[in-house]
Amino acid sequence: MDIHQLRSWIFELYEPLENERQYIVYDEERGNLLIDAPPFSERALRLVRGAGPASLLVATNAARAADAGKYREALGLQVAAHADDADGIAGGPDLVLSDDELVRPDARAVRVHANGEGATVLLLRKAGGVLVCGDLDLASDAARALLPLSFSVVLSARWSPMWNAGKDNLLALQEELPKPRKQFGILLQAPWDRAYKGRLEDKLVPHDPIVPREVTAPREAAMGPETLVVASAARELVERPRRPIPAAPSATATAPVQQSPKATNRPKSFAEDWAARGSPRPPTTIANPETDIQPPPPVVAPRSIGDRYRRLSVEELAGVPYVDYVWGGIDLSPDGSEVAFSWNRSGTFEIYSVPLDGERIFQLTDAKERSVWPRWSPDARQLAFLRDRGGDEQFDIWLVDRDGEHERNLTNEPGVMHRDIAWSPDGTKLVYTANSGGKAFGIQVIDLATGEKRAITDGSRDDMQPRWSPDGTLLVFWSRRETTRTNADLYVVASTGGETTRLETRDGKDGESTDPQWSPDGTRISFTTDTRGRHEIALASYAEREVRRVEHMTDSIHDEYGAVWRPDGRALAYLHNEDAAVSLRRVFAVSHADHAVSDIPGMHLSPDIGPNSDTTAFMFSSPSRPWDVFVTGERAIEARALTRSLPAAIDPATLVEPSHVRYPGADGEDVPALLFLPYAEALRGEKIPPAIINIHGGPTAQHHREWNVATQVFVNAGFVVLEPNPRGSTGYGKKWREANRGDWGGKDLEDIARGAGWLGDQKLADPARIGVYGGSYGGYLTLMSLALRPDRFAAGVSVVGVVSWKTMAETTRGDLRDYLIREFGDPAKDAELYRERSPLTHASKIRAPLLILQGENDPRVPRSEAEQVVKALRDSGKPHEYHVYPGEGHGFRVTENRIDALRRALDWFDRYLRRA
Numbered sequence: 001m002d003i004h005q006l007r008s009w010i011f012e013l014y015e016p017l018e019n020e021r022q023y024i025v026y027d028e029e030r031g032n033l034l035i036d037a038p039p040f041s042e043r044a045l046r047l048v049r050g051a052g053p054a055s056l057l058v059a060t061n062a063a064r065a066a067d068a069g070k071y072r073e074a075l076g077l078q079v080a081a082h083a084d085d086a087d088g089i090a091g092g093p094d095l096v097l098s099d100d101e102l103v104r105p106d107a108r109a110v111r112v113h114a115n116g117e118g119a120t121v122l123l124l125r126k127a128g129g130v131l132v133c134g135d136l137d138l139a140s141d142a143a144r145a146l147l148p149l150s151f152s153v154v155l156s157a158r159w160s161p162m163w164n165a166g167k168d169n170l171l172a173l174q175e176e177l178p179k180p181r182k183q184f185g186i187l188l189q190a191p192w193d194r195a196y197k198g199r200l201e202d203k204l205v206p207h208d209p210i211v212p213r214e215v216t217a218p219r220e221a222a223m224g225p226e227t228l229v230v231a232s233a234a235r236e237l238v239e240r241p242r243r244p245i246p247a248a249p250s251a252t253a254t255a256p257v258q259q260s261p262k263a264t265n266r267p268k269s270f271a272e273d274w275a276a277r278g279s280p281r282p283p284t285t286i287a288n289p290e291t292d293i294q295p296p297p298p299v300v301a302p303r304s305i306g307d308r309y310r311r312l313s314v315e316e317l318a319g320v321p322y323v324d325y326v327w328g329g330i331d332l333s334p335d336g337s338e339v340a341f342s343w344n345r346s347g348t349f350e351i352y353s354v355p356l357d358g359e360r361i362f363q364l365t366d367a368k369e370r371s372v373w374p375r376w377s378p379d380a381r382q383l384a385f386l387r388d389r390g391g392d393e394q395f396d397i398w399l400v401d402r403d404g405e406h407e408r409n410l411t412n413e414p415g416v417m418h419r420d421i422a423w424s425p426d427g428t429k430l431v432y433t434a435n436s437g438g439k440a441f442g443i444q445v446i447d448l449a450t451g452e453k454r455a456i457t458d459g460s461r462d463d464m465q466p467r468w469s470p471d472g473t474l475l476v477f478w479s480r481r482e483t484t485r486t487n488a489d490l491y492v493v494a495s496t497g498g499e500t501t502r503l504e505t506r507d508g509k510d511g512e513s514t515d516p517q518w519s520p521d522g523t524r525i526s527f528t529t530d531t532r533g534r535h536e537i538a539l540a541s542y543a544e545r546e547v548r549r550v551e552h553m554t555d556s557i558h559d560e561y562g563a564v565w566r567p568d569g570r571a572l573a574y575l576h577n578e579d580a581a582v583s584l585r586r587v588f589a590v591s592h593a594d595h596a597v598s599d600i601p602g603m604h605l606s607p608d609i610g611p612n613s614d615t616t617a618f619m620f621s622s623p624s625r626p627w628d629v630f631v632t633g634e635r636a637i638e639a640r641a642l643t644r645s646l647p648a649a650i651d652p653a654t655l656v657e658p659s660h661v662r663y664p665g666a667d668g669e670d671v672p673a674l675l676f677l678p679y680a681e682a683l684r685g686e687k688i689p690p691a692i693i694n695i696h697g698g699p700t701a702q703h704h705r706e707w708n709v710a711t712q713v714f715v716n717a718g719f720v721v722l723e724p725n726p727r728g729s730t731g732y733g734k735k736w737r738e739a740n741r742g743d744w745g746g747k748d749l750e751d752i753a754r755g756a757g758w759l760g761d762q763k764l765a766d767p768a769r770i771g772v773y774g775g776s777y778g779g780y781l782t783l784m785s786l787a788l789r790p791d792r793f794a795a796g797v798s799v800v801g802v803v804s805w806k807t808m809a810e811t812t813r814g815d816l817r818d819y820l821i822r823e824f825g826d827p828a829k830d831a832e833l834y835r836e837r838s839p840l841t842h843a844s845k846i847r848a849p850l851l852i853l854q855g856e857n858d859p860r861v862p863r864s865e866a867e868q869v870v871k872a873l874r875d876s877g878k879p880h881e882y883h884v885y886p887g888e889g890h891g892f893r894v895t896e897n898r899i900d901a902l903r904r905a906l907d908w909f910d911r912y913l914r915r916a
Contacts, residue, residue, distance in 0.1 A: 066090070302677045302689075308653045309681035312716050314906055318709055318899040321345040321645045322626035325619055328373025328421075329606025330629055332617045333380045336610030339617045339642060340364075340374035340383055341629050347895040351385050351400060356615065356631055358642045364404035370893050371398070373419070378427040384410075386418060391889025392857045393417055393813075397432060397446070410446055411453075417441075417813075420465050424495070425472045431456070431495070433463060440814055443477060445495065456497045462815045465515060468495065469522050476503075476516045476525055485822045488512040490527055492545055501545045505538070506531050511734075513538075515561065520569040524589070528561045534733045535559040537574050539589060553587045554594055559731050560585075562605070566613040573597060573607040573616060577731045579660040580674055581705045584618055598632060598639050601657075603706040617642075621706040623676070624655035654679075656715045658705065658723070663758035665726065666750035669739075672732060673755060674703055674723040676711055677764070682718040690913040691720035691765030693755055693785075693793075697776030699728035699748065700737060700823070710773065713902050719909065720765045726751035744777075744805075744824045745784050745837035752781055753789040768794065769913045773905065775799035775891065776861060783839035783869065786846045795912035797851045797905045800858055800890055803865040804841075805834040811862045843872035849879040851908045853901050855888035881908070 069090045086093055323330070324342035331340045338355045345352075351365040351374050364383065365371045373386040373395075381402055386395035395418050397410040411418055413436065420433045420441075428448055433441040442459030443466045446452070456475065457463050466477040475495050480488050481502070490503040490513045503525075505513040511531035518525055525540045529552075537553040537560055553572070554560060562575040571588045584604040587594035598604060602622030609616050614633050621627040626645040646652065658674035665671035683689050692714050696703050703723035711721045725731065726748040728740035740748040752772070760767025772793045774782040779801020786796045802808050809817055809827040825833050835841055850873065854866040863884065873880040883904060885897045892898040 302680045302683060304680040305653055306681075308651055309679050310651065310654050311682070312650065312654060312713075314713055314903040315899055316647075316650060317713050317716065318902045319895055320626050320647065320650070320709065321895075322621070322707060323619055323629055323643060323645065324349050324372050325605055325621070325627050326372075327370075327386065328375075330608060330617060330619055331375050331383075332608040332610055332615070333376045334378055334611060335380050336612060336615055337380075339608075339629050339631070340376060341619075341643070342372040342374060342385075343643065343645075344893070344895060345645070349893060351383060351404075353383075353402070354629060354642045356617075356642070358640065361643065362404065364400050364402075365407065367407075373421060375421055375423060377423055378425060384421050384423065384430055386421065388889075390857045390887040391855055391891075391893055393859045393889060395419060397421055397430065399448075410448070410451070422467055424468050425470060429495075431466045431468065431475060433466065435459070435814060438814070440818075443475065443493070454497060456493055456495070457500065462818060463491075467516055467518060469518050470520060471522060476518065478514045478516060478527075480818075480822075485818065486510065488514055490516050490525065490540070503540065503542070503545075503547045505529065505540055505547055505550055507550070515563070517563060517565055517572075519565055519589075520567055526563045526565065526572055528563070530734045533735065535561045535577075535730075537561070537563045537572065537587065551592075553589075553592055557733075559733065562607065564607055564609060566609050567611050568613040570613070573609060575604060575607070577702075577704075580672065580703060580725070580731060581660075584616070598630070600639065601705060603704040623657050623705055623707065623712070624652045626707040654716065655712055660705075663755060665754050666747040669727065669751075671727075671751045671755065672725045672729075674705065675764075676715045676721040676723070678715045678718045678720060682716060684718055686718070686915070688763060688766045689718055689720055690769035690771070690909070691722065691756070691759050692771045692773050692909060692913075693752060694721055694723050695752060695772065695774030695778035695781045696723070696725070696729070697774070697778045698730075699726075699740060699744065699777045700730055701777075702729045702731040704731075709898070710902060710905065713906055714773075714909070717906060717910070719771075719913070720759060722755050722759060724752060724755045726755075741823055742825055742833075745781070749781055749784050749788065752785055753792045756789075756792040767792075769915075771795040771797070771909050771913050773797045773799075773909075774801065776801065779861075780839065783846075783850075784837075784842070786848050786850060787839055787842035788845065790845065790847045793848055795849050795909055797853070797908055798866075799853045799901070800855055800861045801839075801852075801865070802861055803869040804838045806831070806838065807868065808861065808865060809834070811864060813859055816860055840868050840872060843869055843878075844876055846873065846878055849908070849912050850881075851904060852880065852882045853904065854882070854884050855890060855892065856884050856886045857888065858890045860890040 072091075321344050324344070327342070329341075332338075333340070333353075336356070338353050340351065340353045342349045343352050344350075346363070346366070348368055349370045349372055350363055350367070351371050352361055352363050353374075354361045365385075365387075367387060369387055369389055370391065371385055371387045375384045377383070383400050383402070385398050385400065387398050388395045394415060396412055397418050399408045399410060400406065410430070411434075413434070416434050416436050418432050418434045420431075422431050423429075424431065424445075429445050430448065431443060431445050434444055435441050436444070436455075436459065439459030441462045441464070443456040443463050445454045445456055447454075456466070461479055461481050463477050463479045466475045468475060473495055474492050476490060476492050478488050478490050480486070481491075482489075487506070487510055490505055491500045492503060493500040503513075505527065506529070509531040511529060513527050513529050515528045516525050517527070519539075523542060525542050525547075527538055527540065528535055529538045530536070532552065534557065536556070539551045539553060541548040541550075553563075553574075556576065559577040560574055561577075563572040564574075565572050569589065571586050573584060573586050576583045576585045581601055582603040582605070583599035584597045584607055585594055585599075586597050597607075597616060598618070598620070600620065600622070602620055602625065605619040605621075605627075607616055607618040615631060616633075617629065617631045618639075619627055620630045620639070620641075624646075628645050629642040630639045631642055632639040656676045656678065658676045660672065661675045662670040662672050678689060694703070694708070694711055694714070702725050708723070711723060715721045726740070727736055728738075728744075728748050730737050740746065756770045756772075757767070759765040759770065770793055772782045772785045773796065774780075776799075779798040780803075782796045782798040783801050783803065785793050805820070805824065806827060809820055812820070821827070824830075824837075827834055852866050852870060854863055856863055866882065866884075870880065870882045881904075883901075885892060885901070888894065888897055892901050
């Protein structure tokens with residue numbers, strides 16, 4: 001049994017009530033759970049069933065009888081109660097317990113009393129001692145009533161916060177126990193008690209279990225494999241038939257209740273049971289039933305939703321607002337009272353704030369220009385944020401008062417991009433990075449009182465994400481300063497400037513150390529590393545500009561990143577990326593025990609933790625929900641939405657959730673993808689519909705289970721949509737992410753083409769009517785697909801796509817040029833590769849109709865890129881259309897332009913992929 005994982009789940013996740021924890025004891029040998037009945041809820045229901053044990057036994061008393069009855073009806077599990085409580089259980093308990101009766105060969109039920117209060121507890125024999133499971137205040141008379149018994153561990157925390165501050169009560173209770181026979185034999189190492197292990201080791205004396213083996217052995221042999229029965233004096237088997245499991249009890253459940261697994265004779269370890277790939281993780285719940293978030297359906301033929309289907313206009317879908325997830329995310333105020341974010345509800349992205357009660361939302365800016373990256377000052381009286389003009393990404397740093405009355409431009413440097421802003425701990429300065437003077441992004445600090453700017457690094461290399469130490473004397477950041485540019489390291493520098501010091505976090509291995517965050521006490525730095533083959537969270541013990549030790553926090557096989565510290569320093573929240581869904585998890589810094597904070601199917605982003613370490617704000621999106629701001633408390637069952645971007649007029653059921661699939665790509669490698677099948681009502685009578693391959697940008701990026709308005713527009717109109725994550729994509733480990741390094745437009749292009757072939761082979765789409773759509777690098781692969789795989793694609797739409805790598809390297813921004821060199825090749829040394837892999841070279845081979853959409857002010861893929869291929873198509877007489885959006889950059893930030901672009905794209909595919 002993985003006791004750290006089990007204890008983490010019990011104590012840190014499973015919290016149905018604010019002042020009470022429920023306890024679960026896992027029977028490793030037989031795969032059973034003994035569980036103290038929690039208050040009934042959808043989330044608790046899924047947690048209990050999601051554990052997937054062979055059998056369940058709920059121990060309860062009269063006070064909890066109604067909840068136990070609900071579990072019995074929902075899951076068909078057995079209910080055990082003490083004889084004194086039996087009359088209070090509706091329908092009677094399945095197992096009636098008495099003080100001298102065994103629940104199983106290795107467990108005894110005991111009822112203890114104190115001043116009229118009672119609780120039934122289960123004593124479970126384990127190697128070296130006993131676990132006590134039940135509602136019991138360790139400092140109460142009821143706990144002292146257990147003194148006549150020998151036991152090893154008491155798991156109880158009825159009175160908040162017994163599980164935390166209650167450790168002192170544990171120690172006090174231990175001192176009161178008669179010695180040596182009644183001492184604790186084992187103290188499990190949960191995050192809160194590991195620090196006390198040293199104090200207790202000299203007192204831990206193992207002793208015999210309460211039920212001697214010579215007593216239980218013959219009974220155990222007589223009972224056979226089924227253990228959830230009463231061992232009567234006559235040793236007769238008494239078993240109540242398992243009840244059938246009905247459907248999910250309400251519409252707010254986010255996953256159907258799983259069928260109870262059959263009992264098995266095979267021993268089953270907890271780690272095996274927990275990690276079994278076939279067992280779904282129990283999702284948490286969003287407290288907004290109108291969103292009706294559902295788990296992804298299996299890969300089947302298009303299904304019907306009857307009258308709930310409605311053909312949605314492009315204006316409806318493309319006009320849906322969303323919280324900005326690209327530039328800086330959200331920020332929880334230092335006093336923990338409200339969240340700042342950027343939202344395009346007004347048509348352009350402006351800064352907003354919302355109190356945690358969610359009753360009102362305040363718009364703080366109204367510039368009609370993109371305002372993003374809000375950051376609260378330490379006194380919570382003002383916000384720093386970034387604003388550009390016309391989508392040019394030349395962000396200046398601005399300040400706005402908390403009431404939105406006064407704004408001030410701090411930098412006002414045309415032609416310069418400022419980003420990565422962070423307040424100094426005393427609130428007098430801001431640190432940021434900027435590409436001033438045409439250099440790379442160097443670190444600068446601005447004094448807010450005087451406006452004086454100080455260069456901390458010289459801008460010879462791009463320095464990223466500077467973060468203040470808690471005392472304000474140092475800055476930690478990451479940079480690629482080695483000659484190869486492929487490795488990334490952490491560096492520290494005085495906040496006044498001076499010599500930078502590289503921190504050894506890679507142990508001499510190739511890889512990246514990024515996203516540094518100081519611990520609240522300044523003794524550790526969390527960061528993201530990939531030296532072990534995936535992105536994961538690590539901690540560096542730091543002192544005097546030197547890393548003393550590096551610890552990897554989890555042993556998952558999936559990518560994890562984005563860690564932020566709890567203010568108490570005990571734990572970090574981080575993001576876990578699995579099969580294109582990104583959940584929010586928490587890991588404890590000492591024990592490394594981790595668990596889900598929110599694992600609603602979809603994508604979580606930008607977690608931020610309140611000053612009391614209890615409140616976590618984050619962003620969330622799913623294919624049927626635009627990006628919104630959420631908050632959850634340490635003791636909350638559900639996450640609450642503070643914004644609701646999806647209009648009430650759009651039924652979430654009309655929006656399509658995908659299946660995560662894999663299909664054979666180049667070299668036989670499986671390519672992960674999201675498959676969206678239109679509802680039957682959208683097919684217009686077609687048995688085999690047309691399809692669109694939607695290619696993401698990057699290429700080091702990923703299609704997630706998130707809001708993608710283009711995909712929803714297409715699938716609602718009756719197109720099958722495949723969102724592939726070809727080689728070069730993130731989210732599937734380092735090897736896959738680097739698989740197209742130096743090979744852009746090579747095997748990743750073949751992965752895209754084979755996705756189209758797979759749709760035809762599976763009879764999911766008409767192979768003669770498959771289109772391709774993409775933006776940025778996705779626009780590049782769209783052009784390459786039409787040029788080099790004309791047999792696969794009948795039409796295409798390229799949005800801000802690269803046309804010539806040579807001219808791209810000459811005209812794009814400096815940091816993007818460095819990225820191009822690192823991931824693709826040097827334009828001087830690899831000139832032939834640049835030419836061969838450019839769509840412009842193969843433009844004459846394009847046969848299918850092509851729509852090209854471009855932002856006038858694009859700083860990444862300049863307008864000149866699009867105009868080169870437009871000229872080539874015009875000169876050769878190929879069918880195409882070209883549209884430029886004034887005041888737009890790399891993508892379309894203004895709602896009316898986004899609507900127009902998607903209307904043009906849908907009309908294009910309707911024209912060329914629909915049958916006459």
